[in-house]
Each structure stands twice: as structure tokens, then as C-alpha cells.
Amino acid sequence: MSDGRSCQALTGTSPVGAGQVRPRRLPVAFFARDSTVVAPELLGKRFVVGRCHGRITEVEAYTQDDPASHAFRGPTPRNDVMFGPPGRLYVYFTYGMHHCVNIVTGRRGDGQAVLLRGVKPLAGLEAMRARRGPVPDARLADGPGKLAQAFGLDLADNGRLAVVYDDGIEVDVPPPGPRVGITKAADWPRRWLVRQPTV
DNA sequence: GGAACGATCTGC
DNA sequence: CAGATCGTTCCC
Numbered sequence: 042m043s044d045g046r047s048c049q050a051l052t053g054t055s056p057v058g059a060g061q062v063r064p065r066r067l068p069v070a071f072f073a074r075d076s077t078v079v080a081p082e083l084l085g086k087r088f089v090v091g092r093c094h095g096r097i098t099e100v101e102a103y104t105q106d107d108p109a110s111h112a113f114r115g116p117t118p119r120n121d122v123m124f125g126p127p128g129r130l131y132v133y134f135t136y137g138m139h140h141c142v143n144i145v146t147g148r149r150g151d152g153q154a155v156l157l158r159g160v161k162p163l164a165g166l167e168a169m170r171a172r173r174g175p176v177p178d179a180r181l182a183d184g185p186g187k188l189a190q191a192f193g194l195d196l197a198d199n200g201r202l203a204v205v206y207d208d209g210i211e212v213d214v215p216p217p218g219p220r221v222g223i224t225k226a227a228d229w230p231r232r233w234l235v236r237q238p239t240v
Numbered sequence: 241g242g243a244a245c246g247a248t249c250t251g252c
Numbered sequence: 253c254a255g256a257t258c259g260t261t262c263c264c
Contacts, residue, residue, distance in 0.1 A: 101247070109247070111260095119260060137257030139248050156247055186248045223247055 062209035072127035072203070076102040076146040076153040081233045083144070085212030088160055089204040090192045093168055095160030095182055096210075099234045101220050103143070105152035108225040112152030122200045124152045132189070132199040139186035140195050144203045158232070159183045168193065185222075 067086065072079055080102040088095050103110040111120040111133065122131045123145055131143040131154045143154035160182045162169055169181045169191040182188040189195070217230040 103247075111247075114261085117261075133247085134259060135246060136248050137246090137259070141247060143247085158247085184248070220247075224245095 062207075064206045064208050067128075067205045067207055069126070069128040071205075072144060072146045073148055074146060076104055076155050077231060079144075079146045080155045080231070081214045081217070083155060083157075083205070084214060084233055084235050085208075085210045087163065087206040087208055088157065088192075089206060090194060090198075091165065091168075093165030093192045094163040095188070095192070096163055097157065097160050097205075098183075099157075099159035099232070101156040101158055101233075102217075102231040103154050103156060104147075107229065107231075109220070109223045109227070109229070110152070110154075112154075116152070120152070123154050124150055125200070128203055130194070130198055130201050130203050132194055132196055134196055136186075140189035141185045142189050142192070142194050142198075144205070156185060157188055158185050159234075160188055162191070 064087070071082075080100045083097050083100050086097050088097055103112065105112045107113060111117075112123045116124045119133060120131070122129055123143075125145060126149050127145050127147060129145045131145050132140055134140055142157045144157065145154050147153035162178055162181050166178060166181070170178075172193055173181050173187065173191050180187070182191040213236050215233060215236055218232050218234070219228050219230060220232045221227070
């Protein structure tokens with residue numbers, strides 16, 4: 042920890058911490074805002090679970106007044122974490138076979154979250170490949186279910202603290218577009234993707 | 241107690 | 253474009 046080598050790994054051409062400034066972990070306060078504000082700001086940030094790191098490339102915002110949100114009808118055993126403190130992972134199981142990963146936003150009691158829909162793998166590629174099987178690296182985590190599988194996240198991780206770093210990378214934040222994979226309020230412009238797929 | 245429906249992915 | 257596959261939620 043205190044030797045020079047661990048610092049070296051965070052500088053230079055390494056994909057981890059490739060920005061100009063020292064990587065800074067996003068504080069809980071970052072997430073204690075409306076999901077429609079937090080979501081676009083998460084683009085270009087680095088999502089970390091153990092050794093697996095990924096540059097966030099696609100997100101969707103869900104608020105409590107959103108008919109498409111799990112929080113729309115109030116707290117339930119499944120969505121309870123959404124109403125808890127910000128900065129936690131809200132993981133749910135769907136379609137009988139997939140997990141999806143959110144980060145809770147807003148104040149305690151709000152019922153908001155940002156769905157992580159895609160990241161570009163930066164580190165821990167071996168673990169991701171092992172979990173995802175024979176697919177191109179670019180396809181390891183370019184979808185909500187794939188992202189959860191690549192990072193090894195499931196219901197056991199529901200409510201855990203989210204680990205996200207700001208590497209100081211400049212991201213051209215695009216205007217939001219309609220959401221996908223839902224039937225209710227799909228046209229609400231609450232989906233953000235980085236312009237160039239290779240952030 | 242039962243039925244309908246997914247914030248999806250993959251292969252045909 | 254349909255099938256996989258099962259937990260959650262809602263209705264009776």
C-alpha cells in the first residue's frame with residue numbers, strides 16, 4: 042500500500058485512473074440529488090466492484106413519479122433499498138434469469154435510482170470473461186443484464202455501498218433520449234449514452 | 241391461491 | 253422475432 046508500485050498502477054497509460062487528476066471516489070453527497078441530475082454526471086465515471094472496473098457509458102434515471110419505476114407504487118420488499126440512503130446498490134432479479142444494477146439517488150425516503158445499462162471494461166477482464174463466456178470484450182458489459190453478470194452482482198449485493206470514481210475524464214454529455222426495454226413512459230427522455238462508444 | 245408481467249439476452 | 257424462466261405484484 043505504501044510502496045511506490047501501487048501508485049504507479051494509477052498513472053500513465055493505465056486505463057484505470059487515466060485522467061489528469063488523482064482518482065477521487067464519489068462521496069455519498071454526490072448521489073443525494075435527483076436521479077435525472079446524477080445519471081448524466083455518471084457518464085465517464087469508473088464503476089468498481091472488487092477487481093472489476095468499468096467506464097460508465099449508458100444510464101437511465103428513475104424517479105418515484107415515474108410510472109415505469111419500481112418505486113412508483115411505494116415501498117415493497119423488493120424495492121425497499123430505493124427508499125433508503127443514497128449511494129447504495131439496488132439490485133433486482135428479472136425475467137427469471139437476469140439481474141439489473143442501480144445506484145440509489147436522492148434523499149432517504151425518496152425512492153429514486155439510476156440504472157446502470159452499460160460500461161466499458163477497464164480492469165478485471167479475466168473475471169468478466171469467465172462469467173460471461175465467449176463474447177468480444179466490448180460485449181462483456183454493454184447491457185444491464187450483461188453488466189450485472191460481468192461484475193458478478195446479484196441479490197446478495199442489494200443494499201451494498203456503491204463504489205464509483207471520478208478519474209477526471211471529460212465527457213461530452215449528450216441530450217437524453219427515450220428509454221428502452223419498458224412499456225410505461227418509455228418516451229420519457231431519461232436515457233443517456235456517451236457519444237463515442239470508446240470513452 | 242392464481243395469474244400476468246417484466247428496467248433482458250440469445251439464438252434462430 | 254420468439255423462447256427461456258421465475259420472483260414480484262396485484263387481483264379474486
